[in-house]
Amino acid sequence: MRTHGKIAGVRIASTALAGAAVWAAPALAPVVPPVARAVRMPCRLADSATVALTFDDGPHRQGTPAILEALDAAGVRATFFVVGEQVRRTGSLAAEIAAAGHAVAVHGDRHRNLLRLTPAAIAADLDRARETIALASSVHRAPYGMYSWPALAAVRARGWTPVLWSAWGRDWARGATGESVAGRVLRDLGPGAIVLLHDADDYSAPGSWRATAAALPRLLDAILARGLRPVTLQGR
Numbered sequence: 001m002r003t004h005g006k007i008a009g010v011r012i013a014s015t016a017l018a019g020a021a022v023w024a025a026p027a028l029a030p031v032v033p034p035v036a037r038a039v040r041m042p043c044r045l046a047d048s049a050t051v052a053l054t055f056d057d058g059p060h061r062q063g064t065p066a067i068l069e070a071l072d073a074a075g076v077r078a079t080f081f082v083v084g085e086q087v088r089r090t091g092s093l094a095a096e097i098a099a100a101g102h103a104v105a106v107h108g109d110r111h112r113n114l115l116r117l118t119p120a121a122i123a124a125d126l127d128r129a130r131e132t133i134a135l136a137s138s139v140h141r142a143p144y145g146m147y148s149w150p151a152l153a154a155v156r157a158r159g160w161t162p163v164l165w166s167a168w169g170r171d172w173a174r175g176a177t178g179e180s181v182a183g184r185v186l187r188d189l190g191p192g193a194i195v196l197l198h199d200a201d202d203y204s205a206p207g208s209w210r211a212t213a214a215a216l217p218r219l220l221d222a223i224l225a226r227g228l229r230p231v232t233l234q235g236r
Contacts (some may be wrong), residue, residue: 002174024115026152030145030164039152043164048191051228053078053219054165055212056141057108057172059093060084060200063209067199068100072218074224077101079233081141084109084132086202098135103232105139106130106160111203114142119150126154139163139233143203165196171212172204178214185215186222194233195219 029043036043047054053071058064058145059082071078080097087094091203098104109129110115114122130136140160142151147162155162167188169181185195197215201208223230 004225024148026149027115027146027182028197029147036164039147040097041147041162041164042194043166044194045192045231047231048103049227049229050192050231051189051223052194052231052233053197053223054081054163054194054233055079055197055199056081056143057086057198057200057203059090059097059113060202060209061090061093063199063201063213064090064093064097066209066213067216068097068102069142070213070220071102072100072221074217076220076223076230077103077232078230079103079105079137079139080199081105081107081139082133082136083107083110083111083202084129085111087132090212094133094135103137103139103234104133104135105141105163105233106133106136108143111143113144113146114150114151115146119154122148122151122154126158130158133230137232137234163194165194168196168213169215171215172195172201172208174205174208176205176208176211178211178218181211181215182218182222185219189219189226191228193228 026039029041082094106129109125138160140155140162145164167185169185171181197212
C-alpha cells in the first residue's frame with residue numbers, strides 16, 4: 001500500500017509540474033526566440049530600416065522629463081510602457097508624454113509578475129490599467145516580459161499586441177552607468193531592433209534612470225549614424 005501511495009504521489013506531483021510548465025511556457029519568450037515566434041510576441045520590427053526605443057515602468061517625476069528632454073533634443077519619438085499606479089501618482093505626466101508625440105502603452109496597473117496572478121486577477125489589473133491609461137496605444141508589455149497563457153489571452157482579448165525586445169541596457173541594475181547601458185544596447189542594436197530601457201526607478205535600483213538618461217545621447221547618435229529611423233510601436 002505504501003508503494004502504491006508513493007506512486008500516486010509521484011504521478012500527482014508530475015501532473016502538477018507539467019501543468020505549471022504549460023501555464024508558464026510563454027514566459028520563456030524573452031530568452032528563447034523560437035518561443036517568442038511560436039506565441040507571436042514580436043521582438044523586432046518588420047521594417048529593417050527602423051528601430052524602436054521603449055521605456056518601461058514610468059511615469060516618474062524626475063526620470064521621465066529627463067528622457068523626454070533627450071528625445072526631444074534629437075527629434076526622436078519613442079514608446080513608453082506606463083504603469084497605472086504611476087500614472088495616478090504623477091498627475092499629467094502621461095498626457096505630457098503623448099502631447100510630445102510619443103506612444104503611450106500599457107505595462108500593467110501594478111508592476112507584478114503575471115505568472116503569479118490568477119486569470120481573474122490578471123483581467124482586473126488589465127481593466128484598471130486600461131481605465132487609467134486612457135491614451136494607451138494597442139501594444140502591451142508585461143512586467144519582466146513574462147506572460148502566462150491566460151495573460152496572453154487576456155491581453156489579446158483587449159485588442160493589444162504583446163511586445164518584447166531584442167536589445168536592452170540592464171539600466172535597472174544597481175551599478176549601471178551611462179557607459180554600461182549604452183554599451184549593452186549597442187552590442188545588440190541592429191536593423192529592426194526593439195530596445196528596452198527604463199525611465200523610472202520605482203521597481204529597480206534607486207536612481208537607475210540617471211544611467212538611462214546619460215546613455216541616451218550616445219545611443220541616439222549611434223542609431224542615426226547607422227541609418228536607422230526611430231519609430232513608435234504600433235499594434236498588429
